[in-house]
Amino acid sequence: MNRALSILGWIGTAMVFAAAAARVLGWAGTYEMTAQMDQYARYGLWAGLALVVVYTLGQWRDIVVAFQNRQTRYGTLSGLSVIVALGILVAVNYLSARQNKRWDLTANQQFSLSEQTTKLLGGLTAPVKFIVFDRGTEFDRFRSRLNEYQYQSKQVSVEYVDADKSPVRTRQYEVDTYGTVVVEYMGRTERITTDAEQDLTNALIKVINPAKKKVYFLAGHGEKDTASSDQRVGYSGIADALKRDNYEFAPLVLAQTNAVPDDATIVVVAGPHTDLLEQEIQPLRDHLAKGKGLLVLFDPPENLSAPVPMPNVTGLLAEWGIEAPPSVVVDVSGRTQVATLPVSAPPYPTHPITDRFGLITMFPLARAITPAMQATEGRAAQPFLQTSARSWAETTFSQLEDPNSLKPETENGDKTGPVTIGAAVAVAVKVDAPAKPADAPAGEPERKPESRIAAIGDSDFATNGYLGVEGNRDLFMNTVGWLAQQENLISIRPREAADRRLTIAPGQMTLLLLLSLLVVPAGVLAAGVFTWWRRRSH
Numbered sequence: 001m002n003r004a005l006s007i008l009g010w011i012g013t014a015m016v017f018a019a020a021a022a023r024v025l026g027w028a029g030t031y032e033m034t035a036q037m038d039q040y041a042r043y044g045l046w047a048g049l050a051l052v053v054v055y056t057l058g059q060w061r062d063i064v065v066a067f068q069n070r071q072t073r074y075g076t077l078s079g080l081s082v083i084v085a086l087g088i089l090v091a092v093n094y095l096s097a098r099q100n101k102r103w104d105l106t107a108n109q110q111f112s113l114s115e116q117t118t119k120l121l122g123g124l125t126a127p128v129k130f131i132v133f134d135r136g137t138e139f140d141r142f143r144s145r146l147n148e149y150q151y152q153s154k155q156v157s158v159e160y161v162d163a164d165k166s167p168v169r170t171r172q173y174e175v176d177t178y179g180t181v182v183v184e185y186m187g188r189t190e191r192i193t194t195d196a197e198q199d200l201t202n203a204l205i206k207v208i209n210p211a212k213k214k215v216y217f218l219a220g221h222g223e224k225d226t227a228s229s230d231q232r233v234g235y236s237g238i239a240d241a242l243k244r245d246n247y248e249f250a251p252l253v254l255a256q257t258n259a260v261p262d263d264a265t266i267v268v269v270a271g272p273h274t275d276l277l278e279q280e281i282q283p284l285r286d287h288l289a290k291g292k293g294l295l296v297l298f299d300p301p302e303n304l305s306a307p308v309p310m311p312n313v314t315g316l317l318a319e320w321g322i323e324a325p326p327s328v329v330v331d332v333s334g335r336t337q338v339a340t341l342p343v344s345a346p347p348y349p350t351h352p353i354t355d356r357f358g359l360i361t362m363f364p365l366a367r368a369i370t371p372a373m374q375a376t377e378g379r380a381a382q383p384f385l386q387t388s389a390r391s392w393a394e395t396t397f398s399q400l401e402d403p404n405s406l407k408p409e410t411e412n413g414d415k416t417g418p419v420t421i422g423a424a425v426a427v428a429v430k431v432d433a434p435a436k437p438a439d440a441p442a443g444e445p446e447r448k449p450e451s452r453i454a455a456i457g458d459s460d461f462a463t464n465g466y467l468g469v470e471g472n473r474d475l476f477m478n479t480v481g482w483l484a485q486q487e488n489l490i491s492i493r494p495r496e497a498a499d500r501r502l503t504i505a506p507g508q509m510t511l512l513l514l515l516s517l518l519v520v521p522a523g524v525l526a527a528g529v530f531t532w533w534r535r536r537s538h
Contacts, residue, residue: 012051271459291449360472385422
């Protein structure tokens with residue numbers, strides 16, 4: 001009997017070690033462990049433990065006799081102490097692996113997911129799958145980033161496919177390049193060939209919102225041009241940002257078309273130099289009546305010495321409860337060295353556009369855009385951009401000629417700060433809304449169409465020259481997202497890694513060379529000689 005129990009004990013021990021080794025090697029990536037193999041290893045582990053327990057119970061008499069010895073008792077206590085310590089270590093490791101805390105100390109939060117990504121992942125209502133096609137040795141460059149995506153949402157799964165070992169699957173997903181990531185969501189797919197967060201998130205946006213929204217930029221009055229790369233008047237940077245968020249865009253000359261196209265989601269009036277024609281206003285009214293969006297970026301008068309009124313633009317804004325008096329905002333808070341370069345900083349007024357928006361925004365030359373005192377036909381404007389308390393809206397333009405004598409004169413119509421330079425209105429409308437798509441996630445509420453209009457007292461903040469200011473790009477894109485009724489895109493977007501290269505002049509390079517090759521070694525040698533001399537003298 002004892003011989004049989006002994007054999008069972010050895011078999012159980014061998015099964016435990018074999019099952020544990022198989023699972024460890026599988027987790028380490030030594031070989032590919034399938035789900036079925038992992039299940040067999042688990043069964044073998046429990047069976048081996050059962051055999052070890054049976055053997056131990058069969059030896060209970062020997063165990064009792066052994067415990068009568070003092071050394072055995074002390075040894076057992078020591079062994080139990082070691083087991084408890086190891087158990088604590090295993091428990092700590094287990095908890096830390098599942099409840100981890102990370103700190104990203106880079107200036108641009110380079111190793112953390114952006115607010116836009118976490119917001120998209122948190123709002124997922126259906127599973128999304130990232131499938132990486134690459135060589136088996138190249139998967140590691142994707143793991144750290146995609147593990148972050150999985151950590152943020154239980155709806156995210158990641159699969160790694162060796163393109164060389166699975167040619168049929170690779171062909172099935174129409175992959176022809178190593179390093180391709182396929183994003184799958186509700187039967188829709190998008191392919192990218194990079195591991196950058198910005199590209200992964202843009203692909204996710206495209207599969208979540210497959211229907212592209214179209215933005216038309218009004219032209220014909222000296223507005224900013226999305227095709228221009230000029231630093232002062234170009235909007236090519238905005239064009240790139242729109243593409244990344246899955247928007248289409250095109251110019252619109254209302255004087256020729258006399259109507260806003262039906263596929264327009266938003267019309268942008270970006271800094272007109274001359275007033276809109278009367279016949280151009282009615283198409284914009286019709287566009288808004290359909291539950292669409294309008295963004296007006298309204299600069300101060302171009303010629304401050306002889307300002308030209310724009311009654312059609314200001315009249316359209318007034319219909320929606322927004323006032324745009326001729327003025328220039330002066331900011332003496334010290335945030336910039338130029339008084340007519342106002343800065344808006346957190347906390348912003350409460351509005352979805354600037355919700356949890358923690359970045360400063362800068363406006364080269366801005367005018368006051370204020371909500372009307374009385375709502376027009378239920379159209380109550382809400383401010384979302386304001387300057388500091390040490391600012392005012394200057395209405396006497398001749399005062400701007402002498403920056404040293406600038407001061408607010410309320411008796412002449414100046415408005416003291418904080419000055420509102422951005423306001424928005426949303427009004428529900430009754431239109432024949434399109435049917436809800438068949439592939440829309442279950443439980444997603446149907447959106448009620450709203451007419452939305454936003455006005456900002458400056459158009460230069462979104463030009464190529466100022467788009468690099470901390471929050472300017474996100475402010476423009478958040479405003480577009482709100483006007484398009486895509487609140488899931490209102491966030492802070494992924495940042496590009498900051499350029500940390502050190503540029504050294506030839507003279508500095510020579511000095512650094514002498515310092516490292518002569519000065520530092522000479523200092524070490526001198527310290528050694530001094531220490532030797534001091535010890536010898538004692």
